[in-house]
Structures are given as structure tokens and as C-alpha cells.
Amino acid sequence: MDWLIASDYSWARWLLERGIAVIYVVAFGAAGLQFKGLLGTRGMLPIPAFLRTHSFRAAPSVFQLHYSDRFFALVCWAGATLAAAMVLGLGDAVPLWAAMTLWLVLWAAYLSIVNVGQLWYSFGWESLLLEAGFLTVFLGNHDVAPPWAVLVAAWWLLFRVEFGAGLIKVRGDECWRNLTCLDYHHETQPMPGPLSWFFHRLPKPLHRVEVAGNHVAQLFVPFGLFAPQPVAAVAAGIVIVTQLWLVASGNFAWLNWLTIVLAFSAVDDGTVAAVTGLSPPGHAGAMPVWFGAIVVAFAVLVAVLSWHPARNLLSRRQRMNKTFDPLHLVNAYGAFGTVGRTxxxxxxxxxxxxxxxxxxxxxxxxxxxxxxxxxxxxxxxxxxxxxxxxxxxxxxxxxxxxxxxxxxxxxxxxxxxxxxxxxxxxxxxxxxxxxxxxxxxxxxxxxxxxxxxxxxxxxxxxxxxxxxxxxxxxxxxxxx
Incomplete structure (x- = not known):
């Protein structure tokens, strides 16, 4: 099983798992704090009414088996608690099979929420969290070295996020092609942040530089993720910097933060050591045959399910933030093909x-x-x-x-x-x-x-x- 091992990516796995767990904490917490008014029994779009018209096959969810507001809250806060424990290292403190089970429970719990969330959960970052969360089931823990196939799946996910967003822009609004979209976007985006006024008031030539830089970061840099080191780490660094720019200029829930976490999957231990001086975490052992077989099966599943997202990337009628199965396993991403002027x-x-x-x-x-x-x-x-x-x-x-x-x-x-x-x-x-x-x-x-x-x-x-x-x-x- 040595050919499955990516022994130089211990930090990548550590950051992926902890980062995704942090986003899970936020997502479950937000669900627990907001669901009653949005989706509760007396909410604006009540889950019980939704369940009466949607089968388990159409919307797989634990709430198909039982729903009450109290049970929904239990799932939310139990999910947030488990995710917080994974941030603190629970996954490395238990046997490999138990860690996989815990990650699978987190994924299934959040899938259950998304699949009954209706309009309130119709955003691309829900699918992104579910796809990234499913990856973590197969990343392993300190008992084994990181699997190559799962890291490549993370790069492929990041590639679709970035390249899909770049393509939908240049195929969409003319302002992306003439470099004027950021004359408007900082003002008309869904939820401006505290610095958005200042970004909007930047000189227009700088807005042109912003758009051109965005095109380079999304249309060219993602290919570097699959290159040998240090090119892949440099590409990841560019993604991280551009995503931090987006964090500073607006509010897009956990989309940018999760993209940053995924970018770290392409940074090897040598780069981390060169920049920070830190040694790799953990002392991973050999990969068990049973775990290797599961990883191979996962890689085959991702390859098969990638057909529709890949076609979507190449299509002139590219659709943004599209999921092709109710489990949200391999999805298409991309947003802001059109930018509002007012x-x-x-x-x-x-x-x-x-x-x-x-x-x-x-x-x-x-x-x-x-x-x-x-x-x-x-x-x-x-x-x-x-x-x-x-x-x-x-x-x-x-x-x-x-x-x-x-x-x-x-x-x-x-x-x-x-x-x-x-x-x-x-x-x-x-x-x-x-x-x-x-x-x-x-x-x-x-x-x-x-x-x-x-x-x-x-x-x-x-x-x-x-x-x-x-x-x-x-x-x-x-x-x-």
C-alpha cells in the first residue's frame, strides 16, 4: 500500500481536518441558532410540511425518520459539539475506524439539515462543506499516513471551485471581460462588510487590476495545484491570498474560509518547514489493507461522479453551484456570472x-x-x-x-x-x-x-x- 501514501503531507491533512471541523462548528451553530424561525414547526418554511411532499430518496435526511424542533436542535448542538472535539484532536485520539465513523456522522448530520433546509440552504457553500466533509472521512488520522488519492480529490475540488468561478465570469457578464465589474460589485454584493465602502472607493485603475488578478488566480493558477512542489504550494499560496482579499472585502459565509482550508491541502511538509520551521505532526504508521481498499473505492467513486461537474465546466451553458445527487458528493461551483450595477x-x-x-x-x-x-x-x-x-x-x-x-x-x-x-x-x-x-x-x-x-x-x-x-x-x- 506504499503507493497510496503521501508521507510529505501530514500538515496538509492536519489543517484540512481541523479547518473543516471549525467550519462544521460554525455551520451547526448557525443552524441551531436560526432554525426555529426559518424551518421550525412554526417557522417560515416548516420542515414537517416539506417532509410530507419529499421522499427519503429525494431528500435523504435523518429527519425523514423523525422530526421535532427539539430533535433538530439536538442534532445541531450535538454536531457542533462533536465538530469542536474534532478540532481539539479527538480524531487522532481514537482508532482509525472510529475516526472515520465520527467524520461520517458529522457529514450525515449536516446533510440531514441541508436536505430539509429548502431555500434557506440553497447556497453553494452548503454543497462545498458537504463535499469537503465527505473527504475527511477518508483522510485517516495519526495511525496512517495521508492517502494520495484523497489529497488529489481535495485538489480537484479546489480546482472546480476556482476554475468554475473563473469560467462562469468570463462566459457571463461583459464587465468581467472589460475589467469593470469591480466598479460595481463591492457596492452591490449580497452583504458588504466593514471595508467594502473603502474597496468600492479605490481608484478605478486598481479595480481593473483586481479583476485581472482574479482572472489569473481563477483561470490559470488552479492548474498549478497538480504540479510538483514547490509549484503546487505557490499556487495554493496565491489562492489563499486572493481568498483573504475576498474575506476582507465582503461577507460570503464560509465559502472563502473553506476554500483557504482546501488550498492548504496542496502545501507539503517541506514548504511548511521552510516557512515556519515546524516539524510534521504525528507519527503515522503503515496503511492497513482494509483502509487502502476503502480509499481506492472512494477515488473510483469521485472519478465516476466527476463526469457531470466536468461536463458542466466545459459547457457554454455552465450552471453555477449545481449538485448532481442528493448526497452532494461531487458538485459544480461558480458564482457572480452577472454583476448588478445598482x-x-x-x-x-x-x-x-x-x-x-x-x-x-x-x-x-x-x-x-x-x-x-x-x-x-x-x-x-x-x-x-x-x-x-x-x-x-x-x-x-x-x-x-x-x-x-x-x-x-x-x-x-x-x-x-x-x-x-x-x-x-x-x-x-x-x-x-x-x-x-x-x-x-x-x-x-x-x-x-x-x-x-x-x-x-x-x-x-x-x-x-x-x-x-x-x-x-x-x-x-x-x-x-
Whole structure:
């Protein structure tokens, strides 16, 4: 089994396993904190209703066998606890077969959440975490040296993430080809961060450099991951630096952080020693025949399932963030083939007045999405604010909100604690409003002069009504 061993990649495995475990902690924790308002029995898209129309084959999940809000919470917090233990080294403290079982439990638990998560879990980084998490089952622990086949699968995953994103850009919006997309993107991206205003205000020639650098990093550098050392480590380093740039300029949940973790899979122990002086962790032994056979089977499975993602990469009609099986084992990635030139935001308001004509409306505050123009955008990544993200899509097209916005408004009108908890600020803490409505505003970053004089990060203008005033009686009529 020596031909399966990558003895010079102990640090790569250590960082892969710990990094993916950290992301699992964040993902399970976010699910546990947000699910009641989003997916709970009284949530906006209740899981029990979903399960009545979707079979286990279509949506494999432990919740197909049993669902209650308490059980969902148990899965979330048990997953977060187990993932934290893996960060601390539990996988290396138990026998190889037990470590594989623990990683498999984490993957199956998060798959169970994603497959009942509906719109709230329709983002590419869910599939990315599941695919990367499945890899860890076969990485082994201190009992064995890292397997070559699994490391190559990690490079292939990283290649699809980077190359897929690069291709969908140059095939998509013209602004990627004429290097002007970043004149808009920092302002119109789903959830700007605290530095996004400053990135947006960089001189336009630097924006051209940003786009050109992005094309090089995503269209050329990924091929270096499969080259001999030190070329592969240099390619990984370029990926890491460009991903940190994206972390600084916006909020994309754990997408960039997990990509950084995957990039470390291409860094060998010699490079780590040269840069840091650290010796490889652990004292791995020979690979058992049974483990080698499982690794080979895994490699064959990845090769077979790669057919559709590879075709997608080569297709002129490339699809972004596409999964081809309900287990999310080998997926297609890529985003922002189109970049918005303007930014609209849905702003929800409520009033305690009995009549809407001359009512005094008060705005609800959200945790991450722009609202109050004087509030500096916050850094949330790698945490994922699912309601805030869906509202960015809703501002582009109301169809994204149609399945859940009625229940959201009902939650505001009843001060439903599970839904109100998803907000940063509820202006009606003691008595729910009589009416709620939603307006659509055009947002843009302030100019440097406006920033100094108005102390505001955003300027906004009313576009129109997104949702006419509603009360509970109107919502009841809509349900009928």
C-alpha cells in the first residue's frame, strides 16, 4: 500500500481536518441558532410540511425518520459539539475506524439539515462543506499516513471551485471581460462588510487590476495545484491570498474560509518547514489493507461522479453551484456570472396606528443587510445570516420571497419570538404592530464628501412599494 501514501503531507491533512471541523462548528451553530424561525414547526418554511411532499430518496435526511424542533436542535448542538472535539484532536485520539465513523456522522448530520433546509440552504457553500466533509472521512488520522488519492480529490475540488468561478465570469457578464465589474460589485454584493465602502472607493485603475488578478488566480493558477512542489504550494499560496482579499472585502459565509482550508491541502511538509520551521505532526504508521481498499473505492467513486461537474465546466451553458445527487458528493461551483450595477434593498416597517393613511411607520433593523444608512456594515463571515441573504435575492426578484414572506409578516404582527429573534432591532418589543409593510429603496455607497458631512455609509432613494400594508385579517384572507 506504499503507493497510496503521501508521507510529505501530514500538515496538509492536519489543517484540512481541523479547518473543516471549525467550519462544521460554525455551520451547526448557525443552524441551531436560526432554525426555529426559518424551518421550525412554526417557522417560515416548516420542515414537517416539506417532509410530507419529499421522499427519503429525494431528500435523504435523518429527519425523514423523525422530526421535532427539539430533535433538530439536538442534532445541531450535538454536531457542533462533536465538530469542536474534532478540532481539539479527538480524531487522532481514537482508532482509525472510529475516526472515520465520527467524520461520517458529522457529514450525515449536516446533510440531514441541508436536505430539509429548502431555500434557506440553497447556497453553494452548503454543497462545498458537504463535499469537503465527505473527504475527511477518508483522510485517516495519526495511525496512517495521508492517502494520495484523497489529497488529489481535495485538489480537484479546489480546482472546480476556482476554475468554475473563473469560467462562469468570463462566459457571463461583459464587465468581467472589460475589467469593470469591480466598479460595481463591492457596492452591490449580497452583504458588504466593514471595508467594502473603502474597496468600492479605490481608484478605478486598481479595480481593473483586481479583476485581472482574479482572472489569473481563477483561470490559470488552479492548474498549478497538480504540479510538483514547490509549484503546487505557490499556487495554493496565491489562492489563499486572493481568498483573504475576498474575506476582507465582503461577507460570503464560509465559502472563502473553506476554500483557504482546501488550498492548504496542496502545501507539503517541506514548504511548511521552510516557512515556519515546524516539524510534521504525528507519527503515522503503515496503511492497513482494509483502509487502502476503502480509499481506492472512494477515488473510483469521485472519478465516476466527476463526469457531470466536468461536463458542466466545459459547457457554454455552465450552471453555477449545481449538485448532481442528493448526497452532494461531487458538485459544480461558480458564482457572480452577472454583476448588478445598482443595489435595491427591501425595508420592512411597522406601525401601531389604527389607520395606514397617516400612520407613523418605524423601520425594522436586520443584522447584516443594509438598512440604517448611518450604520457601518458588519463583518459576519464565516457565520451565515440566512434571512438577510434571501432578502438580497428578494430585492432582485420578489419571487425569491413569495414562499415565506407572508409567514414572516405574520411573525412580525404577532411578535413571534422565533422570527423576531432573527432581527437586530424590533421597534415593537412590548406590543406588536397593527400593520406591517415593505418598501423598496435604491442604495448606493456615499461619496467621500457625503461620508464626512452626513456621517453615513449609504445614501438611499425610495423606488416603490414591495409589499402593501398588511394586518392579521388581511393575512388570514390571503391564506384562504
Amino acid at each position: 443595489r435595491n434593498e427591501v425595508v420592512f416597517e411597522g406601525t401601531a396606528d389604527a389607520a395606514v393613511d397617516d400612520a407613523s411607520w418605524v423601520e425594522y433593523g436586520f443584522r447584516g443587510k443594509p438598512g440604517d444608512v448611518t450604520r457601518m456594515p458588519r463583518q459576519w463571515s464565516p457565520y451565515h445570516l440566512r434571512l438577510d441573504w434571501l432578502l438580497w435575492f428578494a430585492a432582485i426578484s420578489p419571487a425569491y420571497a413569495q414562499p415565506w414572506v407572508g409567514r414572516f409578516c405574520e411573525g412580525l404582527l404577532r411578535n413571534d419570538p422565533d422570527i423576531v429573534r432573527l432581527l437586530r432591532h424590533n421597534p415593537f418589543p412590548d406590543q406588536p404592530p397593527r400593520y406591517v409593510r415593505a418598501l423598496l429603496y435604491r442604495y448606493r455607497f456615499t461619496t467621500p464628501h457625503e461620508r464626512r458631512t452626513e456621517r453615513a455609509w449609504w445614501h438611499r432613494d425610495l423606488v416603490g412599494t414591495f409589499l402593501a400594508p398588511l394586518d392579521l385579517r388581511e393575512l388570514d384572507r390571503m391564506k384562504r
